[in-house]
Amino acid sequence: GNSVTQMEGPVTLSEEAFLTINCTYTATGYPSLFWYVQYPGEGLQLLLKATKADDKGSNKGFEATYRKETTSFHLEKGSVQVSDSAVYFCALLLYNFNKFYFGSGTKLNVKP
Amino acid sequence: DAGITQSPRHKVTETGTPVTLRCHQTENHRYMYWYRQDPGHGLRLIHYSYGVKDTDKGEVSDGYSVSRSKTEDFLLTLESATSSQTSVYFCAITRAGGPTDTQYFGPGTRLTVL
Numbered sequence: 001g002n003s004v005t006q007m008e009g010p011v012t013l014s015e016e017a018f019l020t021i022n023c024t025y026t027a028t029g030y031p032s033l034f035w036y037v038q039y040p041g042e043g044l045q046l047l048l049k050a051t052k053a054d055d056k057g058s059n060k061g062f063e064a065t066y067r068k069e070t071t072s073f074h075l076e077k078g079s080v081q082v083s084d085s086a087v088y089f090c091a092l093l094l095y096n097f098n099k100f101y102f103g104s105g106t107k108l109n110v111k112p
Numbered sequence: 113d114a115g116i117t118q119s120p121r122h123k124v125t126e127t128g129t130p131v132t133l134r135c136h137q138t139e140n141h142r143y144m145y146w147y148r149q150d151p152g153h154g155l156r157l158i159h160y161s162y163g164v165k166d167t168d169k170g171e172v173s174d175g176y177s178v179s180r181s182k183t184e185d186f187l188l189t190l191e192s193a194t195s196s197q198t199s200v201y202f203c204a205i206t207r208a209g210g211p212t213d214t215q216y217f218g219p220g221t222r223l224t225v226l
Contacts, residue, residue, distance in 0.1 A: 032212070043202055043217035044155075051212055089154060093213060098143055098162065098206060100215050104154035 002027050006090050006103035013080055013110050021075040021106045023064075023090035031092040033057075033066050033073040038087045038105070047075075047088070085110045115139050116218035118203050124224045131190040133221050135203030137183075143206040144186040145215070146170075146178065148199040155202065161186055193225045 007022040025031065032051040036044040048057030053068035062077045073090060090103040115138035125131050135144060143162055147155040147170075157170030159178040167178050175197060179187045190197055203218040
């Protein structure tokens with residue numbers, strides 16, 4: 001089947017710390033991969049995406065590399081800020097079926 | 113901003129009553145989706161639509177029905193609400209088919225079934 005597995009949270013970091021949120025996937029086809037972010041009381045917003053192996057998505061200092069050999073798409077940021085506190089979702093798209101599959105989300109808390 | 117609105121934004125209802133949630137988009141996108149978000153489960157797909165009057169079930173469709181009579185509106189109906197349907201409901205659209213497609217979400221509807 002198709003699924004996305006993310007590390008459980010919450011993840012608590014101090015400001016300026018390095019962030020990694022792990023994401024691995026299982027897919028019957030060749031997916032595109034996404035990270036979404038959800039701030040309190042809001043819907044999900046696209047953070048970054050990658051559509052083929054070895055592609056690196058990046059946005060707002062966040063990065064993730066599509067690793068086909070390890071079926072992973074880990075999210076990283078070199079120096080987190082308090083404003084990065086949110087829930088982060090990894091997702092995959094099987095575009096031939098136009099279906100998205102989401103992980104369960106990882107809550108990030110960044111302390112001043 | 114993908115021009116997606118949801119109504120109502122908050123609703124409290126009683127067990128056994130029917131409830132309809134509305135998703136409205138302004139950009140004539142073909143694909144529309146309804147998800148529910150619950151702690152520990154992330155987002156789970158309820159139903160989706162790939163055109164007017166064309167809908168299909170997602171992974172948690174029991175107890176829900178949908179209708180799409182116009183491109184811009186996708187309605188989710190709980191025929192007889194139960195407490196297990198207390199959740200936050202998100203509507204989403206995709207802008208184009210293909211591997212570069214991206215899903216865009218509405219602001220959500222918080223539903224409480226007492």
